[in-house]
Amino acid sequence: MAKLGQPIKKLADLLEGTQAKPVVVPSRLAPSVIYDVEYRTSVVALAFEAFARPFGIGGQSRISAAKLKLLQFVILRPWLLPAIREWSEGLAQGSLDLTYPVRIRRGFLSDTAHEDVVNFMTACGVFVRHGSHLLTGEKSAYLGEIKRALTEGGLFQNERQIISELSDVKFTNNMLEGW
Amino acid sequence: MGHPLITEYSISLSILNGDDFQDEVSARLQGVIIDFQPVPSNPQGDAGIDGFSHHGERAYCCYGPEQDAFKKNKDREKAIVDKFREDLLRIFELEPDKGTLKERLNTEMKTILPDGKKIKHIELIVNWFDSHRVLNPILSAAAKYAEASACRYVEETVTIKMVGPRELANQYYVDEVTIARARQRVLVQKVEKKAEQVALGSTEKFDKKMADLKEILPGKDEAIDSLRIELQNAWRKSLAFEQELGDTLPSLHRELEANRARILTKVSMVMVGSDKPWTELEHATDIASEVLRKDFDKLFGMLIEDVSSGEIARLIGECPVGWEKPVKNG
Numbered sequence: 006m007a008k009l010g011q012p013i014k015k016l017a018d019l020l021e022g023t024q025a026k027p028v029v030v031p032s033r034l035a036p037s038v039i040y041d042v043e044y045r046t047s048v049v050a051l052a053f054e055a056f057a058r059p060f061g062i063g064g065q066s067r068i069s070a071a072k073l074k075l076l077q078f079v080i081l082r083p084w085l086l087p088a089i090r091e092w093s094e095g096l097a098q099g100s101l102d103l104t105y106p107v108r109i110r111r112g113f114l115s116d117t118a119h120e121d122v123v124n125f126m127t128a129c130g131v132f133v134r135h136g137s138h139l140l141t142g143e144k145s146a147y148l149g150e151i152k153r154a155l156t157e158g159g160l161f162q163n164e165r166q167i168i169s170e171l172s173d174v175k176f177t178n179n180m181l182e183g184w
Numbered sequence: 185m186g187h188p189l190i191t192e193y194s195i196s197l198s199i200l201n202g203d204d205f206q207d208e209v210s211a212r213l214q215g216v217i218i219d220f221q222p223v224p225s226n227p228q229g230d231a232g233i234d235g236f237s238h239h240g241e242r243a244y245c246c247y248g249p250e251q252d253a254f255k256k257n258k259d260r261e262k263a264i265v266d267k268f269r270e271d272l273l274r275i276f277e278l279e280p281d282k283g284t285l286k287e288r289l290n291t292e293m294k295t296i297l298p299d300g301k302k303i304k305h306i307e308l309i310v311n312w313f314d315s316h317r318v319l320n321p322i323l324s325a326a327a328k329y330a331e332a333s334a335c336r337y338v339e340e341t342v343t344i345k346m347v348g349p350r351e352l353a354n355q356y357y358v359d360e361v362t363i364a365r366a367r368q369r370v371l372v373q374k375v376e377k378k379a380e381q382v383a384l385g386s387t388e389k390f391d392k393k394m395a396d397l398k399e400i401l402p403g404k405d406e407a408i409d410s411l412r413i414e415l416q417n418a419w420r421k422s423l424a425f426e427q428e429l430g431d432t433l434p435s436l437h438r439e440l441e442a443n444r445a446r447i448l449t450k451v452s453m454v455m456v457g458s459d460k461p462w463t464e465l466e467h468a469t470d471i472a473s474e475v476l477r478k479d480f481d482k483l484f485g486m487l488i489e490d491v492s493s494g495e496i497a498r499l500i501g502e503c504p505v506g507w508e509k510p511v512k513n514g
Contacts, residue, residue, distance in 0.1 A: 011469070011493065012411055012414035012415045012417075012418050012493065012497060013418075013465065013466065013468055013469045013493055013496045013497065014466050014469070015407075015411050015414070016411060016415070016465065016500075017462050017463065017465040017466035017468075018466070019397070019401060019404065019407065019408070019411070020397075020400075020462040020465070020507060021460075021462045021463060022462075023400050023401065023462075023510075024400075024510035025396075025397075025400050025462075025507040025508065025509065025510060026507060026508045026509075026510060026511075027455050027456075027461040027462070027465075027505075027506075027507055028505070028506045028507060028508055029448075029451070029452040029455055029456060029504065029505055029506075030503070030504050031445075031448050031449065031452055031504055032504075033502070033503045033504040034444065034445060034448050034499075034502075034504045035502060036441065037426075037430075037437075037441055039430065039434075039437070040438070040441065082427075082430065082431055084427075085431060109431060109432065111432055111433070112430075112431050112432040112433065112434060115433065115434050115435050116434045117434070117435060118434065118438070
């Protein structure tokens with residue numbers, strides 16, 4: 006493996022003996038957007054609105070919880086789209102296989118932050134759990150409002166672009182099974 | 185499909201290339217052959233063999249071409265044939281000369297093999313062996329070399345065998361340690377590859393810091409420009425590692441996020457509390473390593489050093505750590 010040099014030591018050597026004033030501002034440490042509950046709620050809302058299907062006669066919609074989890078996982082990581090296509094079109098993989106789709110599977114299965122967001126939205130009445138599916142709850146109007154606000158504001162363009170590309174991908178049982 | 189562990193090991197061997205492949209093969213053979221002796225290629229060259237065993241009677245040559253380096257299998261076959269022919273020419277102390285072969289002494293070989301020993305068997309180990317078409321050109325060339333050579337270090341009757349990932353995986357046992365080591369190597373290679381493609385987002389503030397550094401240190405522009413590239417490479421590697429964790433191990437991604445804050449706290453404490461802050465900055469990578477090892481050593485031990493350096497470069501690049509020009513009095 007090509008080792009990096011020691012840039013920090015070189016930098017320290019250069020600065021040593023100068024009158025440069027050190028600046029350390031811990032508040033400038035930018036947290037990853039992945040743990041921003043509002044961001045993730047918006048992504049879940051966009052994914053649900055795009056992929057949920059009408060269910061029953063009460064005007065509700067539903068989506069497989071596993072599918073929603075995989076969808077949002079890819080929407081947050083658009084570079085995975087080619088691998089998702091490959092996974093969708095490929096044959097069943099052995100669990101110990103090193104192929105990329107299987108490693109993504111391990112990734113999305115352990116995405117507990119999504120579960121936290123869905124639990125929060127369920128507690129707020131946006132969703133209702135129905136077996137392996139999520140159904141729209143009494144406060145589901147928020148989903149449409151979020152989508153409308155984001156679309157009208159021209160926000161989340163990258164995420165909306167990925168959602169549109171994901172509509173061509175077939176999510177097989179093989180991709181969603183086993184959890 | 186064979187045993188899952190063997191299949192996984194075989195796949196990981198075929199994914200590895202270059203030094204990573206050679207290092208893995210060497211580690212594997214050292215684990216299963218008691219007297220396997222790797223031959224370092226620096227500084228005098230490896231004389232055509234990457235390792236030997238059985239008191240010098242068995243030699244091993246390794247080749248791990250890049251997966252994407254060839255458009256067609258035919259090109260890959262040619263590269264493999266050319267590489268191993270070249271190794272064999274050196275072992276047989278020959279070089280091509282106007283359609284014939286002439287002697288070319290391999291002076292390093294006598295500093296490698298035990299006195300009086302000759303190679304009786306050579307294994308050519310490659311990360312791609314999906315075509316039998318490499319066999320005839322290599323084996324026929326070896327027979328020709330044996331005839332033309334003085335055979336000072338190799339028996340005229342030497343046997344040669346080609347071994348690919350599947351054969352190497354099946355040849356000896358595969359245990360959890362082997363798999364864990366292979367996974368680490370594959371991951372390291374993936375992070376390195378990913379790092380080359382990572383685009384750094386907003387770098388205006390980082391650029392400003394570098395410009396300030398040039399003003400603080402006039403006449404050192406070249407060193408600062410080179411440092412800037414090194415810092416950015418380290419920063420990219422840190423981002424690539426983060427992305428890999430986010431894609432495949434989100435729970436560890438969260439740990440990395442928490443660790444970054446811990447690193448910054450520790451680095452700022454030692455810098456702010458010292459009258460020689462730049463001396464302390466020199467130890468920032470060690471601080472980062474110490475923090476990251478707790479959570480990542482078992483799975484990503486090979487990467488910790490580079491990721492630690494990358495995390496500090498990232499703190500500088502993304503702004504929490506920096507410097508300002510001294511204020512001029514009057």
